[in-house]
Amino acid sequence: MRPKQLVEIIKKASKKTKNRVSTIVLIVASLMMVLAIWCLIPDTKVEKPKTSHSQVAIDRQLLSEYSKEANDSKEQTIPMQESMLDFDESLNFIGQVIIDKVGLDLPIVKGRGKEDGTGFDKAIYACTNKTTQKLGVNNYVLSAHSTYLSATDYFSPLLVNEDGSFDMKQPIVLEKLKLKIGDEIKVNQASEQTQYRFKITKLFIDDGQGNFNATYQAMADKVGQAQLTLYTCTDIDGENRLVIQADFLDKGSLSP
Known part of the structure; x- marks a missing residue:
């Protein structure tokens, strides 16, 4: 290789080295600048508010009061029990149940009597x-x-x-019945010569699959609420029942 060519190669290598150094210096300077700017940015982390013990106590008290109100608002029911059933066999007429809309006017007797077929069938009355x-x-x-x-x-x-x-030979369809929610039922009480009025709030069919448990439960008392419940078989075999429930409206004297 000639001396002149060797000199040219050395110059080119020196130039490349200078360029690489300049690039490295530039990168380092840029990194230092970014780091400096980042250090100047204030910490924006938001601290969570501290909850005092007194605030926790207040929150718990409010929750307790809310739960109590919610429980108090629930309907309290006295479950129906077999010991409550009235099997009185006497034929004492104590009133009348009347539904003008369907032409019902039936005497009321106390108790259901014997249901084993040995006594008088009182269920021809209410x-x-x-x-x-x-x-x-x-x-x-x-x-x-x-x-x-x-x-x-x-x-x-x-x-x-x-x-x-x-037609009791066909299944009862609630929507087709003449009686509707909102219709009125009247019950006359002979001993006080008073008439009580009720408004129908619910009608349902008990299919007897649960041994008429739905009917049995409908007989339960709701604390502080006056109601009327009527039920009867809907088919020839007595396998289904219509249950009607009504809420008390008011009462008035039967005396002239």
Whole structure:
């Protein structure tokens, strides 16, 4: 290799080295500048507010009071028990149940009597069901037979459809019944010569799959609430029941 060529190679290598050094210096300077700027940025972390012990105590007290109000607002129910059933065999007429809309007007007797077939079948009348029931005080429960032979006897009027048809050989459809939520039921009490008015709030069919447990539960008392409950069979075999529940409206004298 000639001396001149060697000199040229050395110059080029020296130039590349200078360029690399300049690049490294520039990168280092940039990093230092970024670091300096980052250090100048204030800490923006937000501290969580501290909760004092007194505030925690207040919150717990409010939660406790809210829970108490929620529990108090729930309906308190006195469950139905077999010991409450009234099997009085006497034929004492104590009143009348009337539903003008369907032409029902049936005497009320105390107790359901014997249900083993050995006594008089009181269910041709409206029978009280519980020894504890008081008209206008708690849940006043009445039951009676229905018959496929007549739309006017016993509790059969409850099963009349809106179009006037009546057929206990066909399944009852609640939406087709003449009786509706909001309709009025009147109960006359003979001993006080007082009439009690109720408004229907619920109608349902108990299919008997739970041994008529739904009917049984409907007979329970709601604390502080006066109600009326009526029920009757909806088919010839007595495998389904119509249950009607109504809330107390008011009462008035029957005296002229």
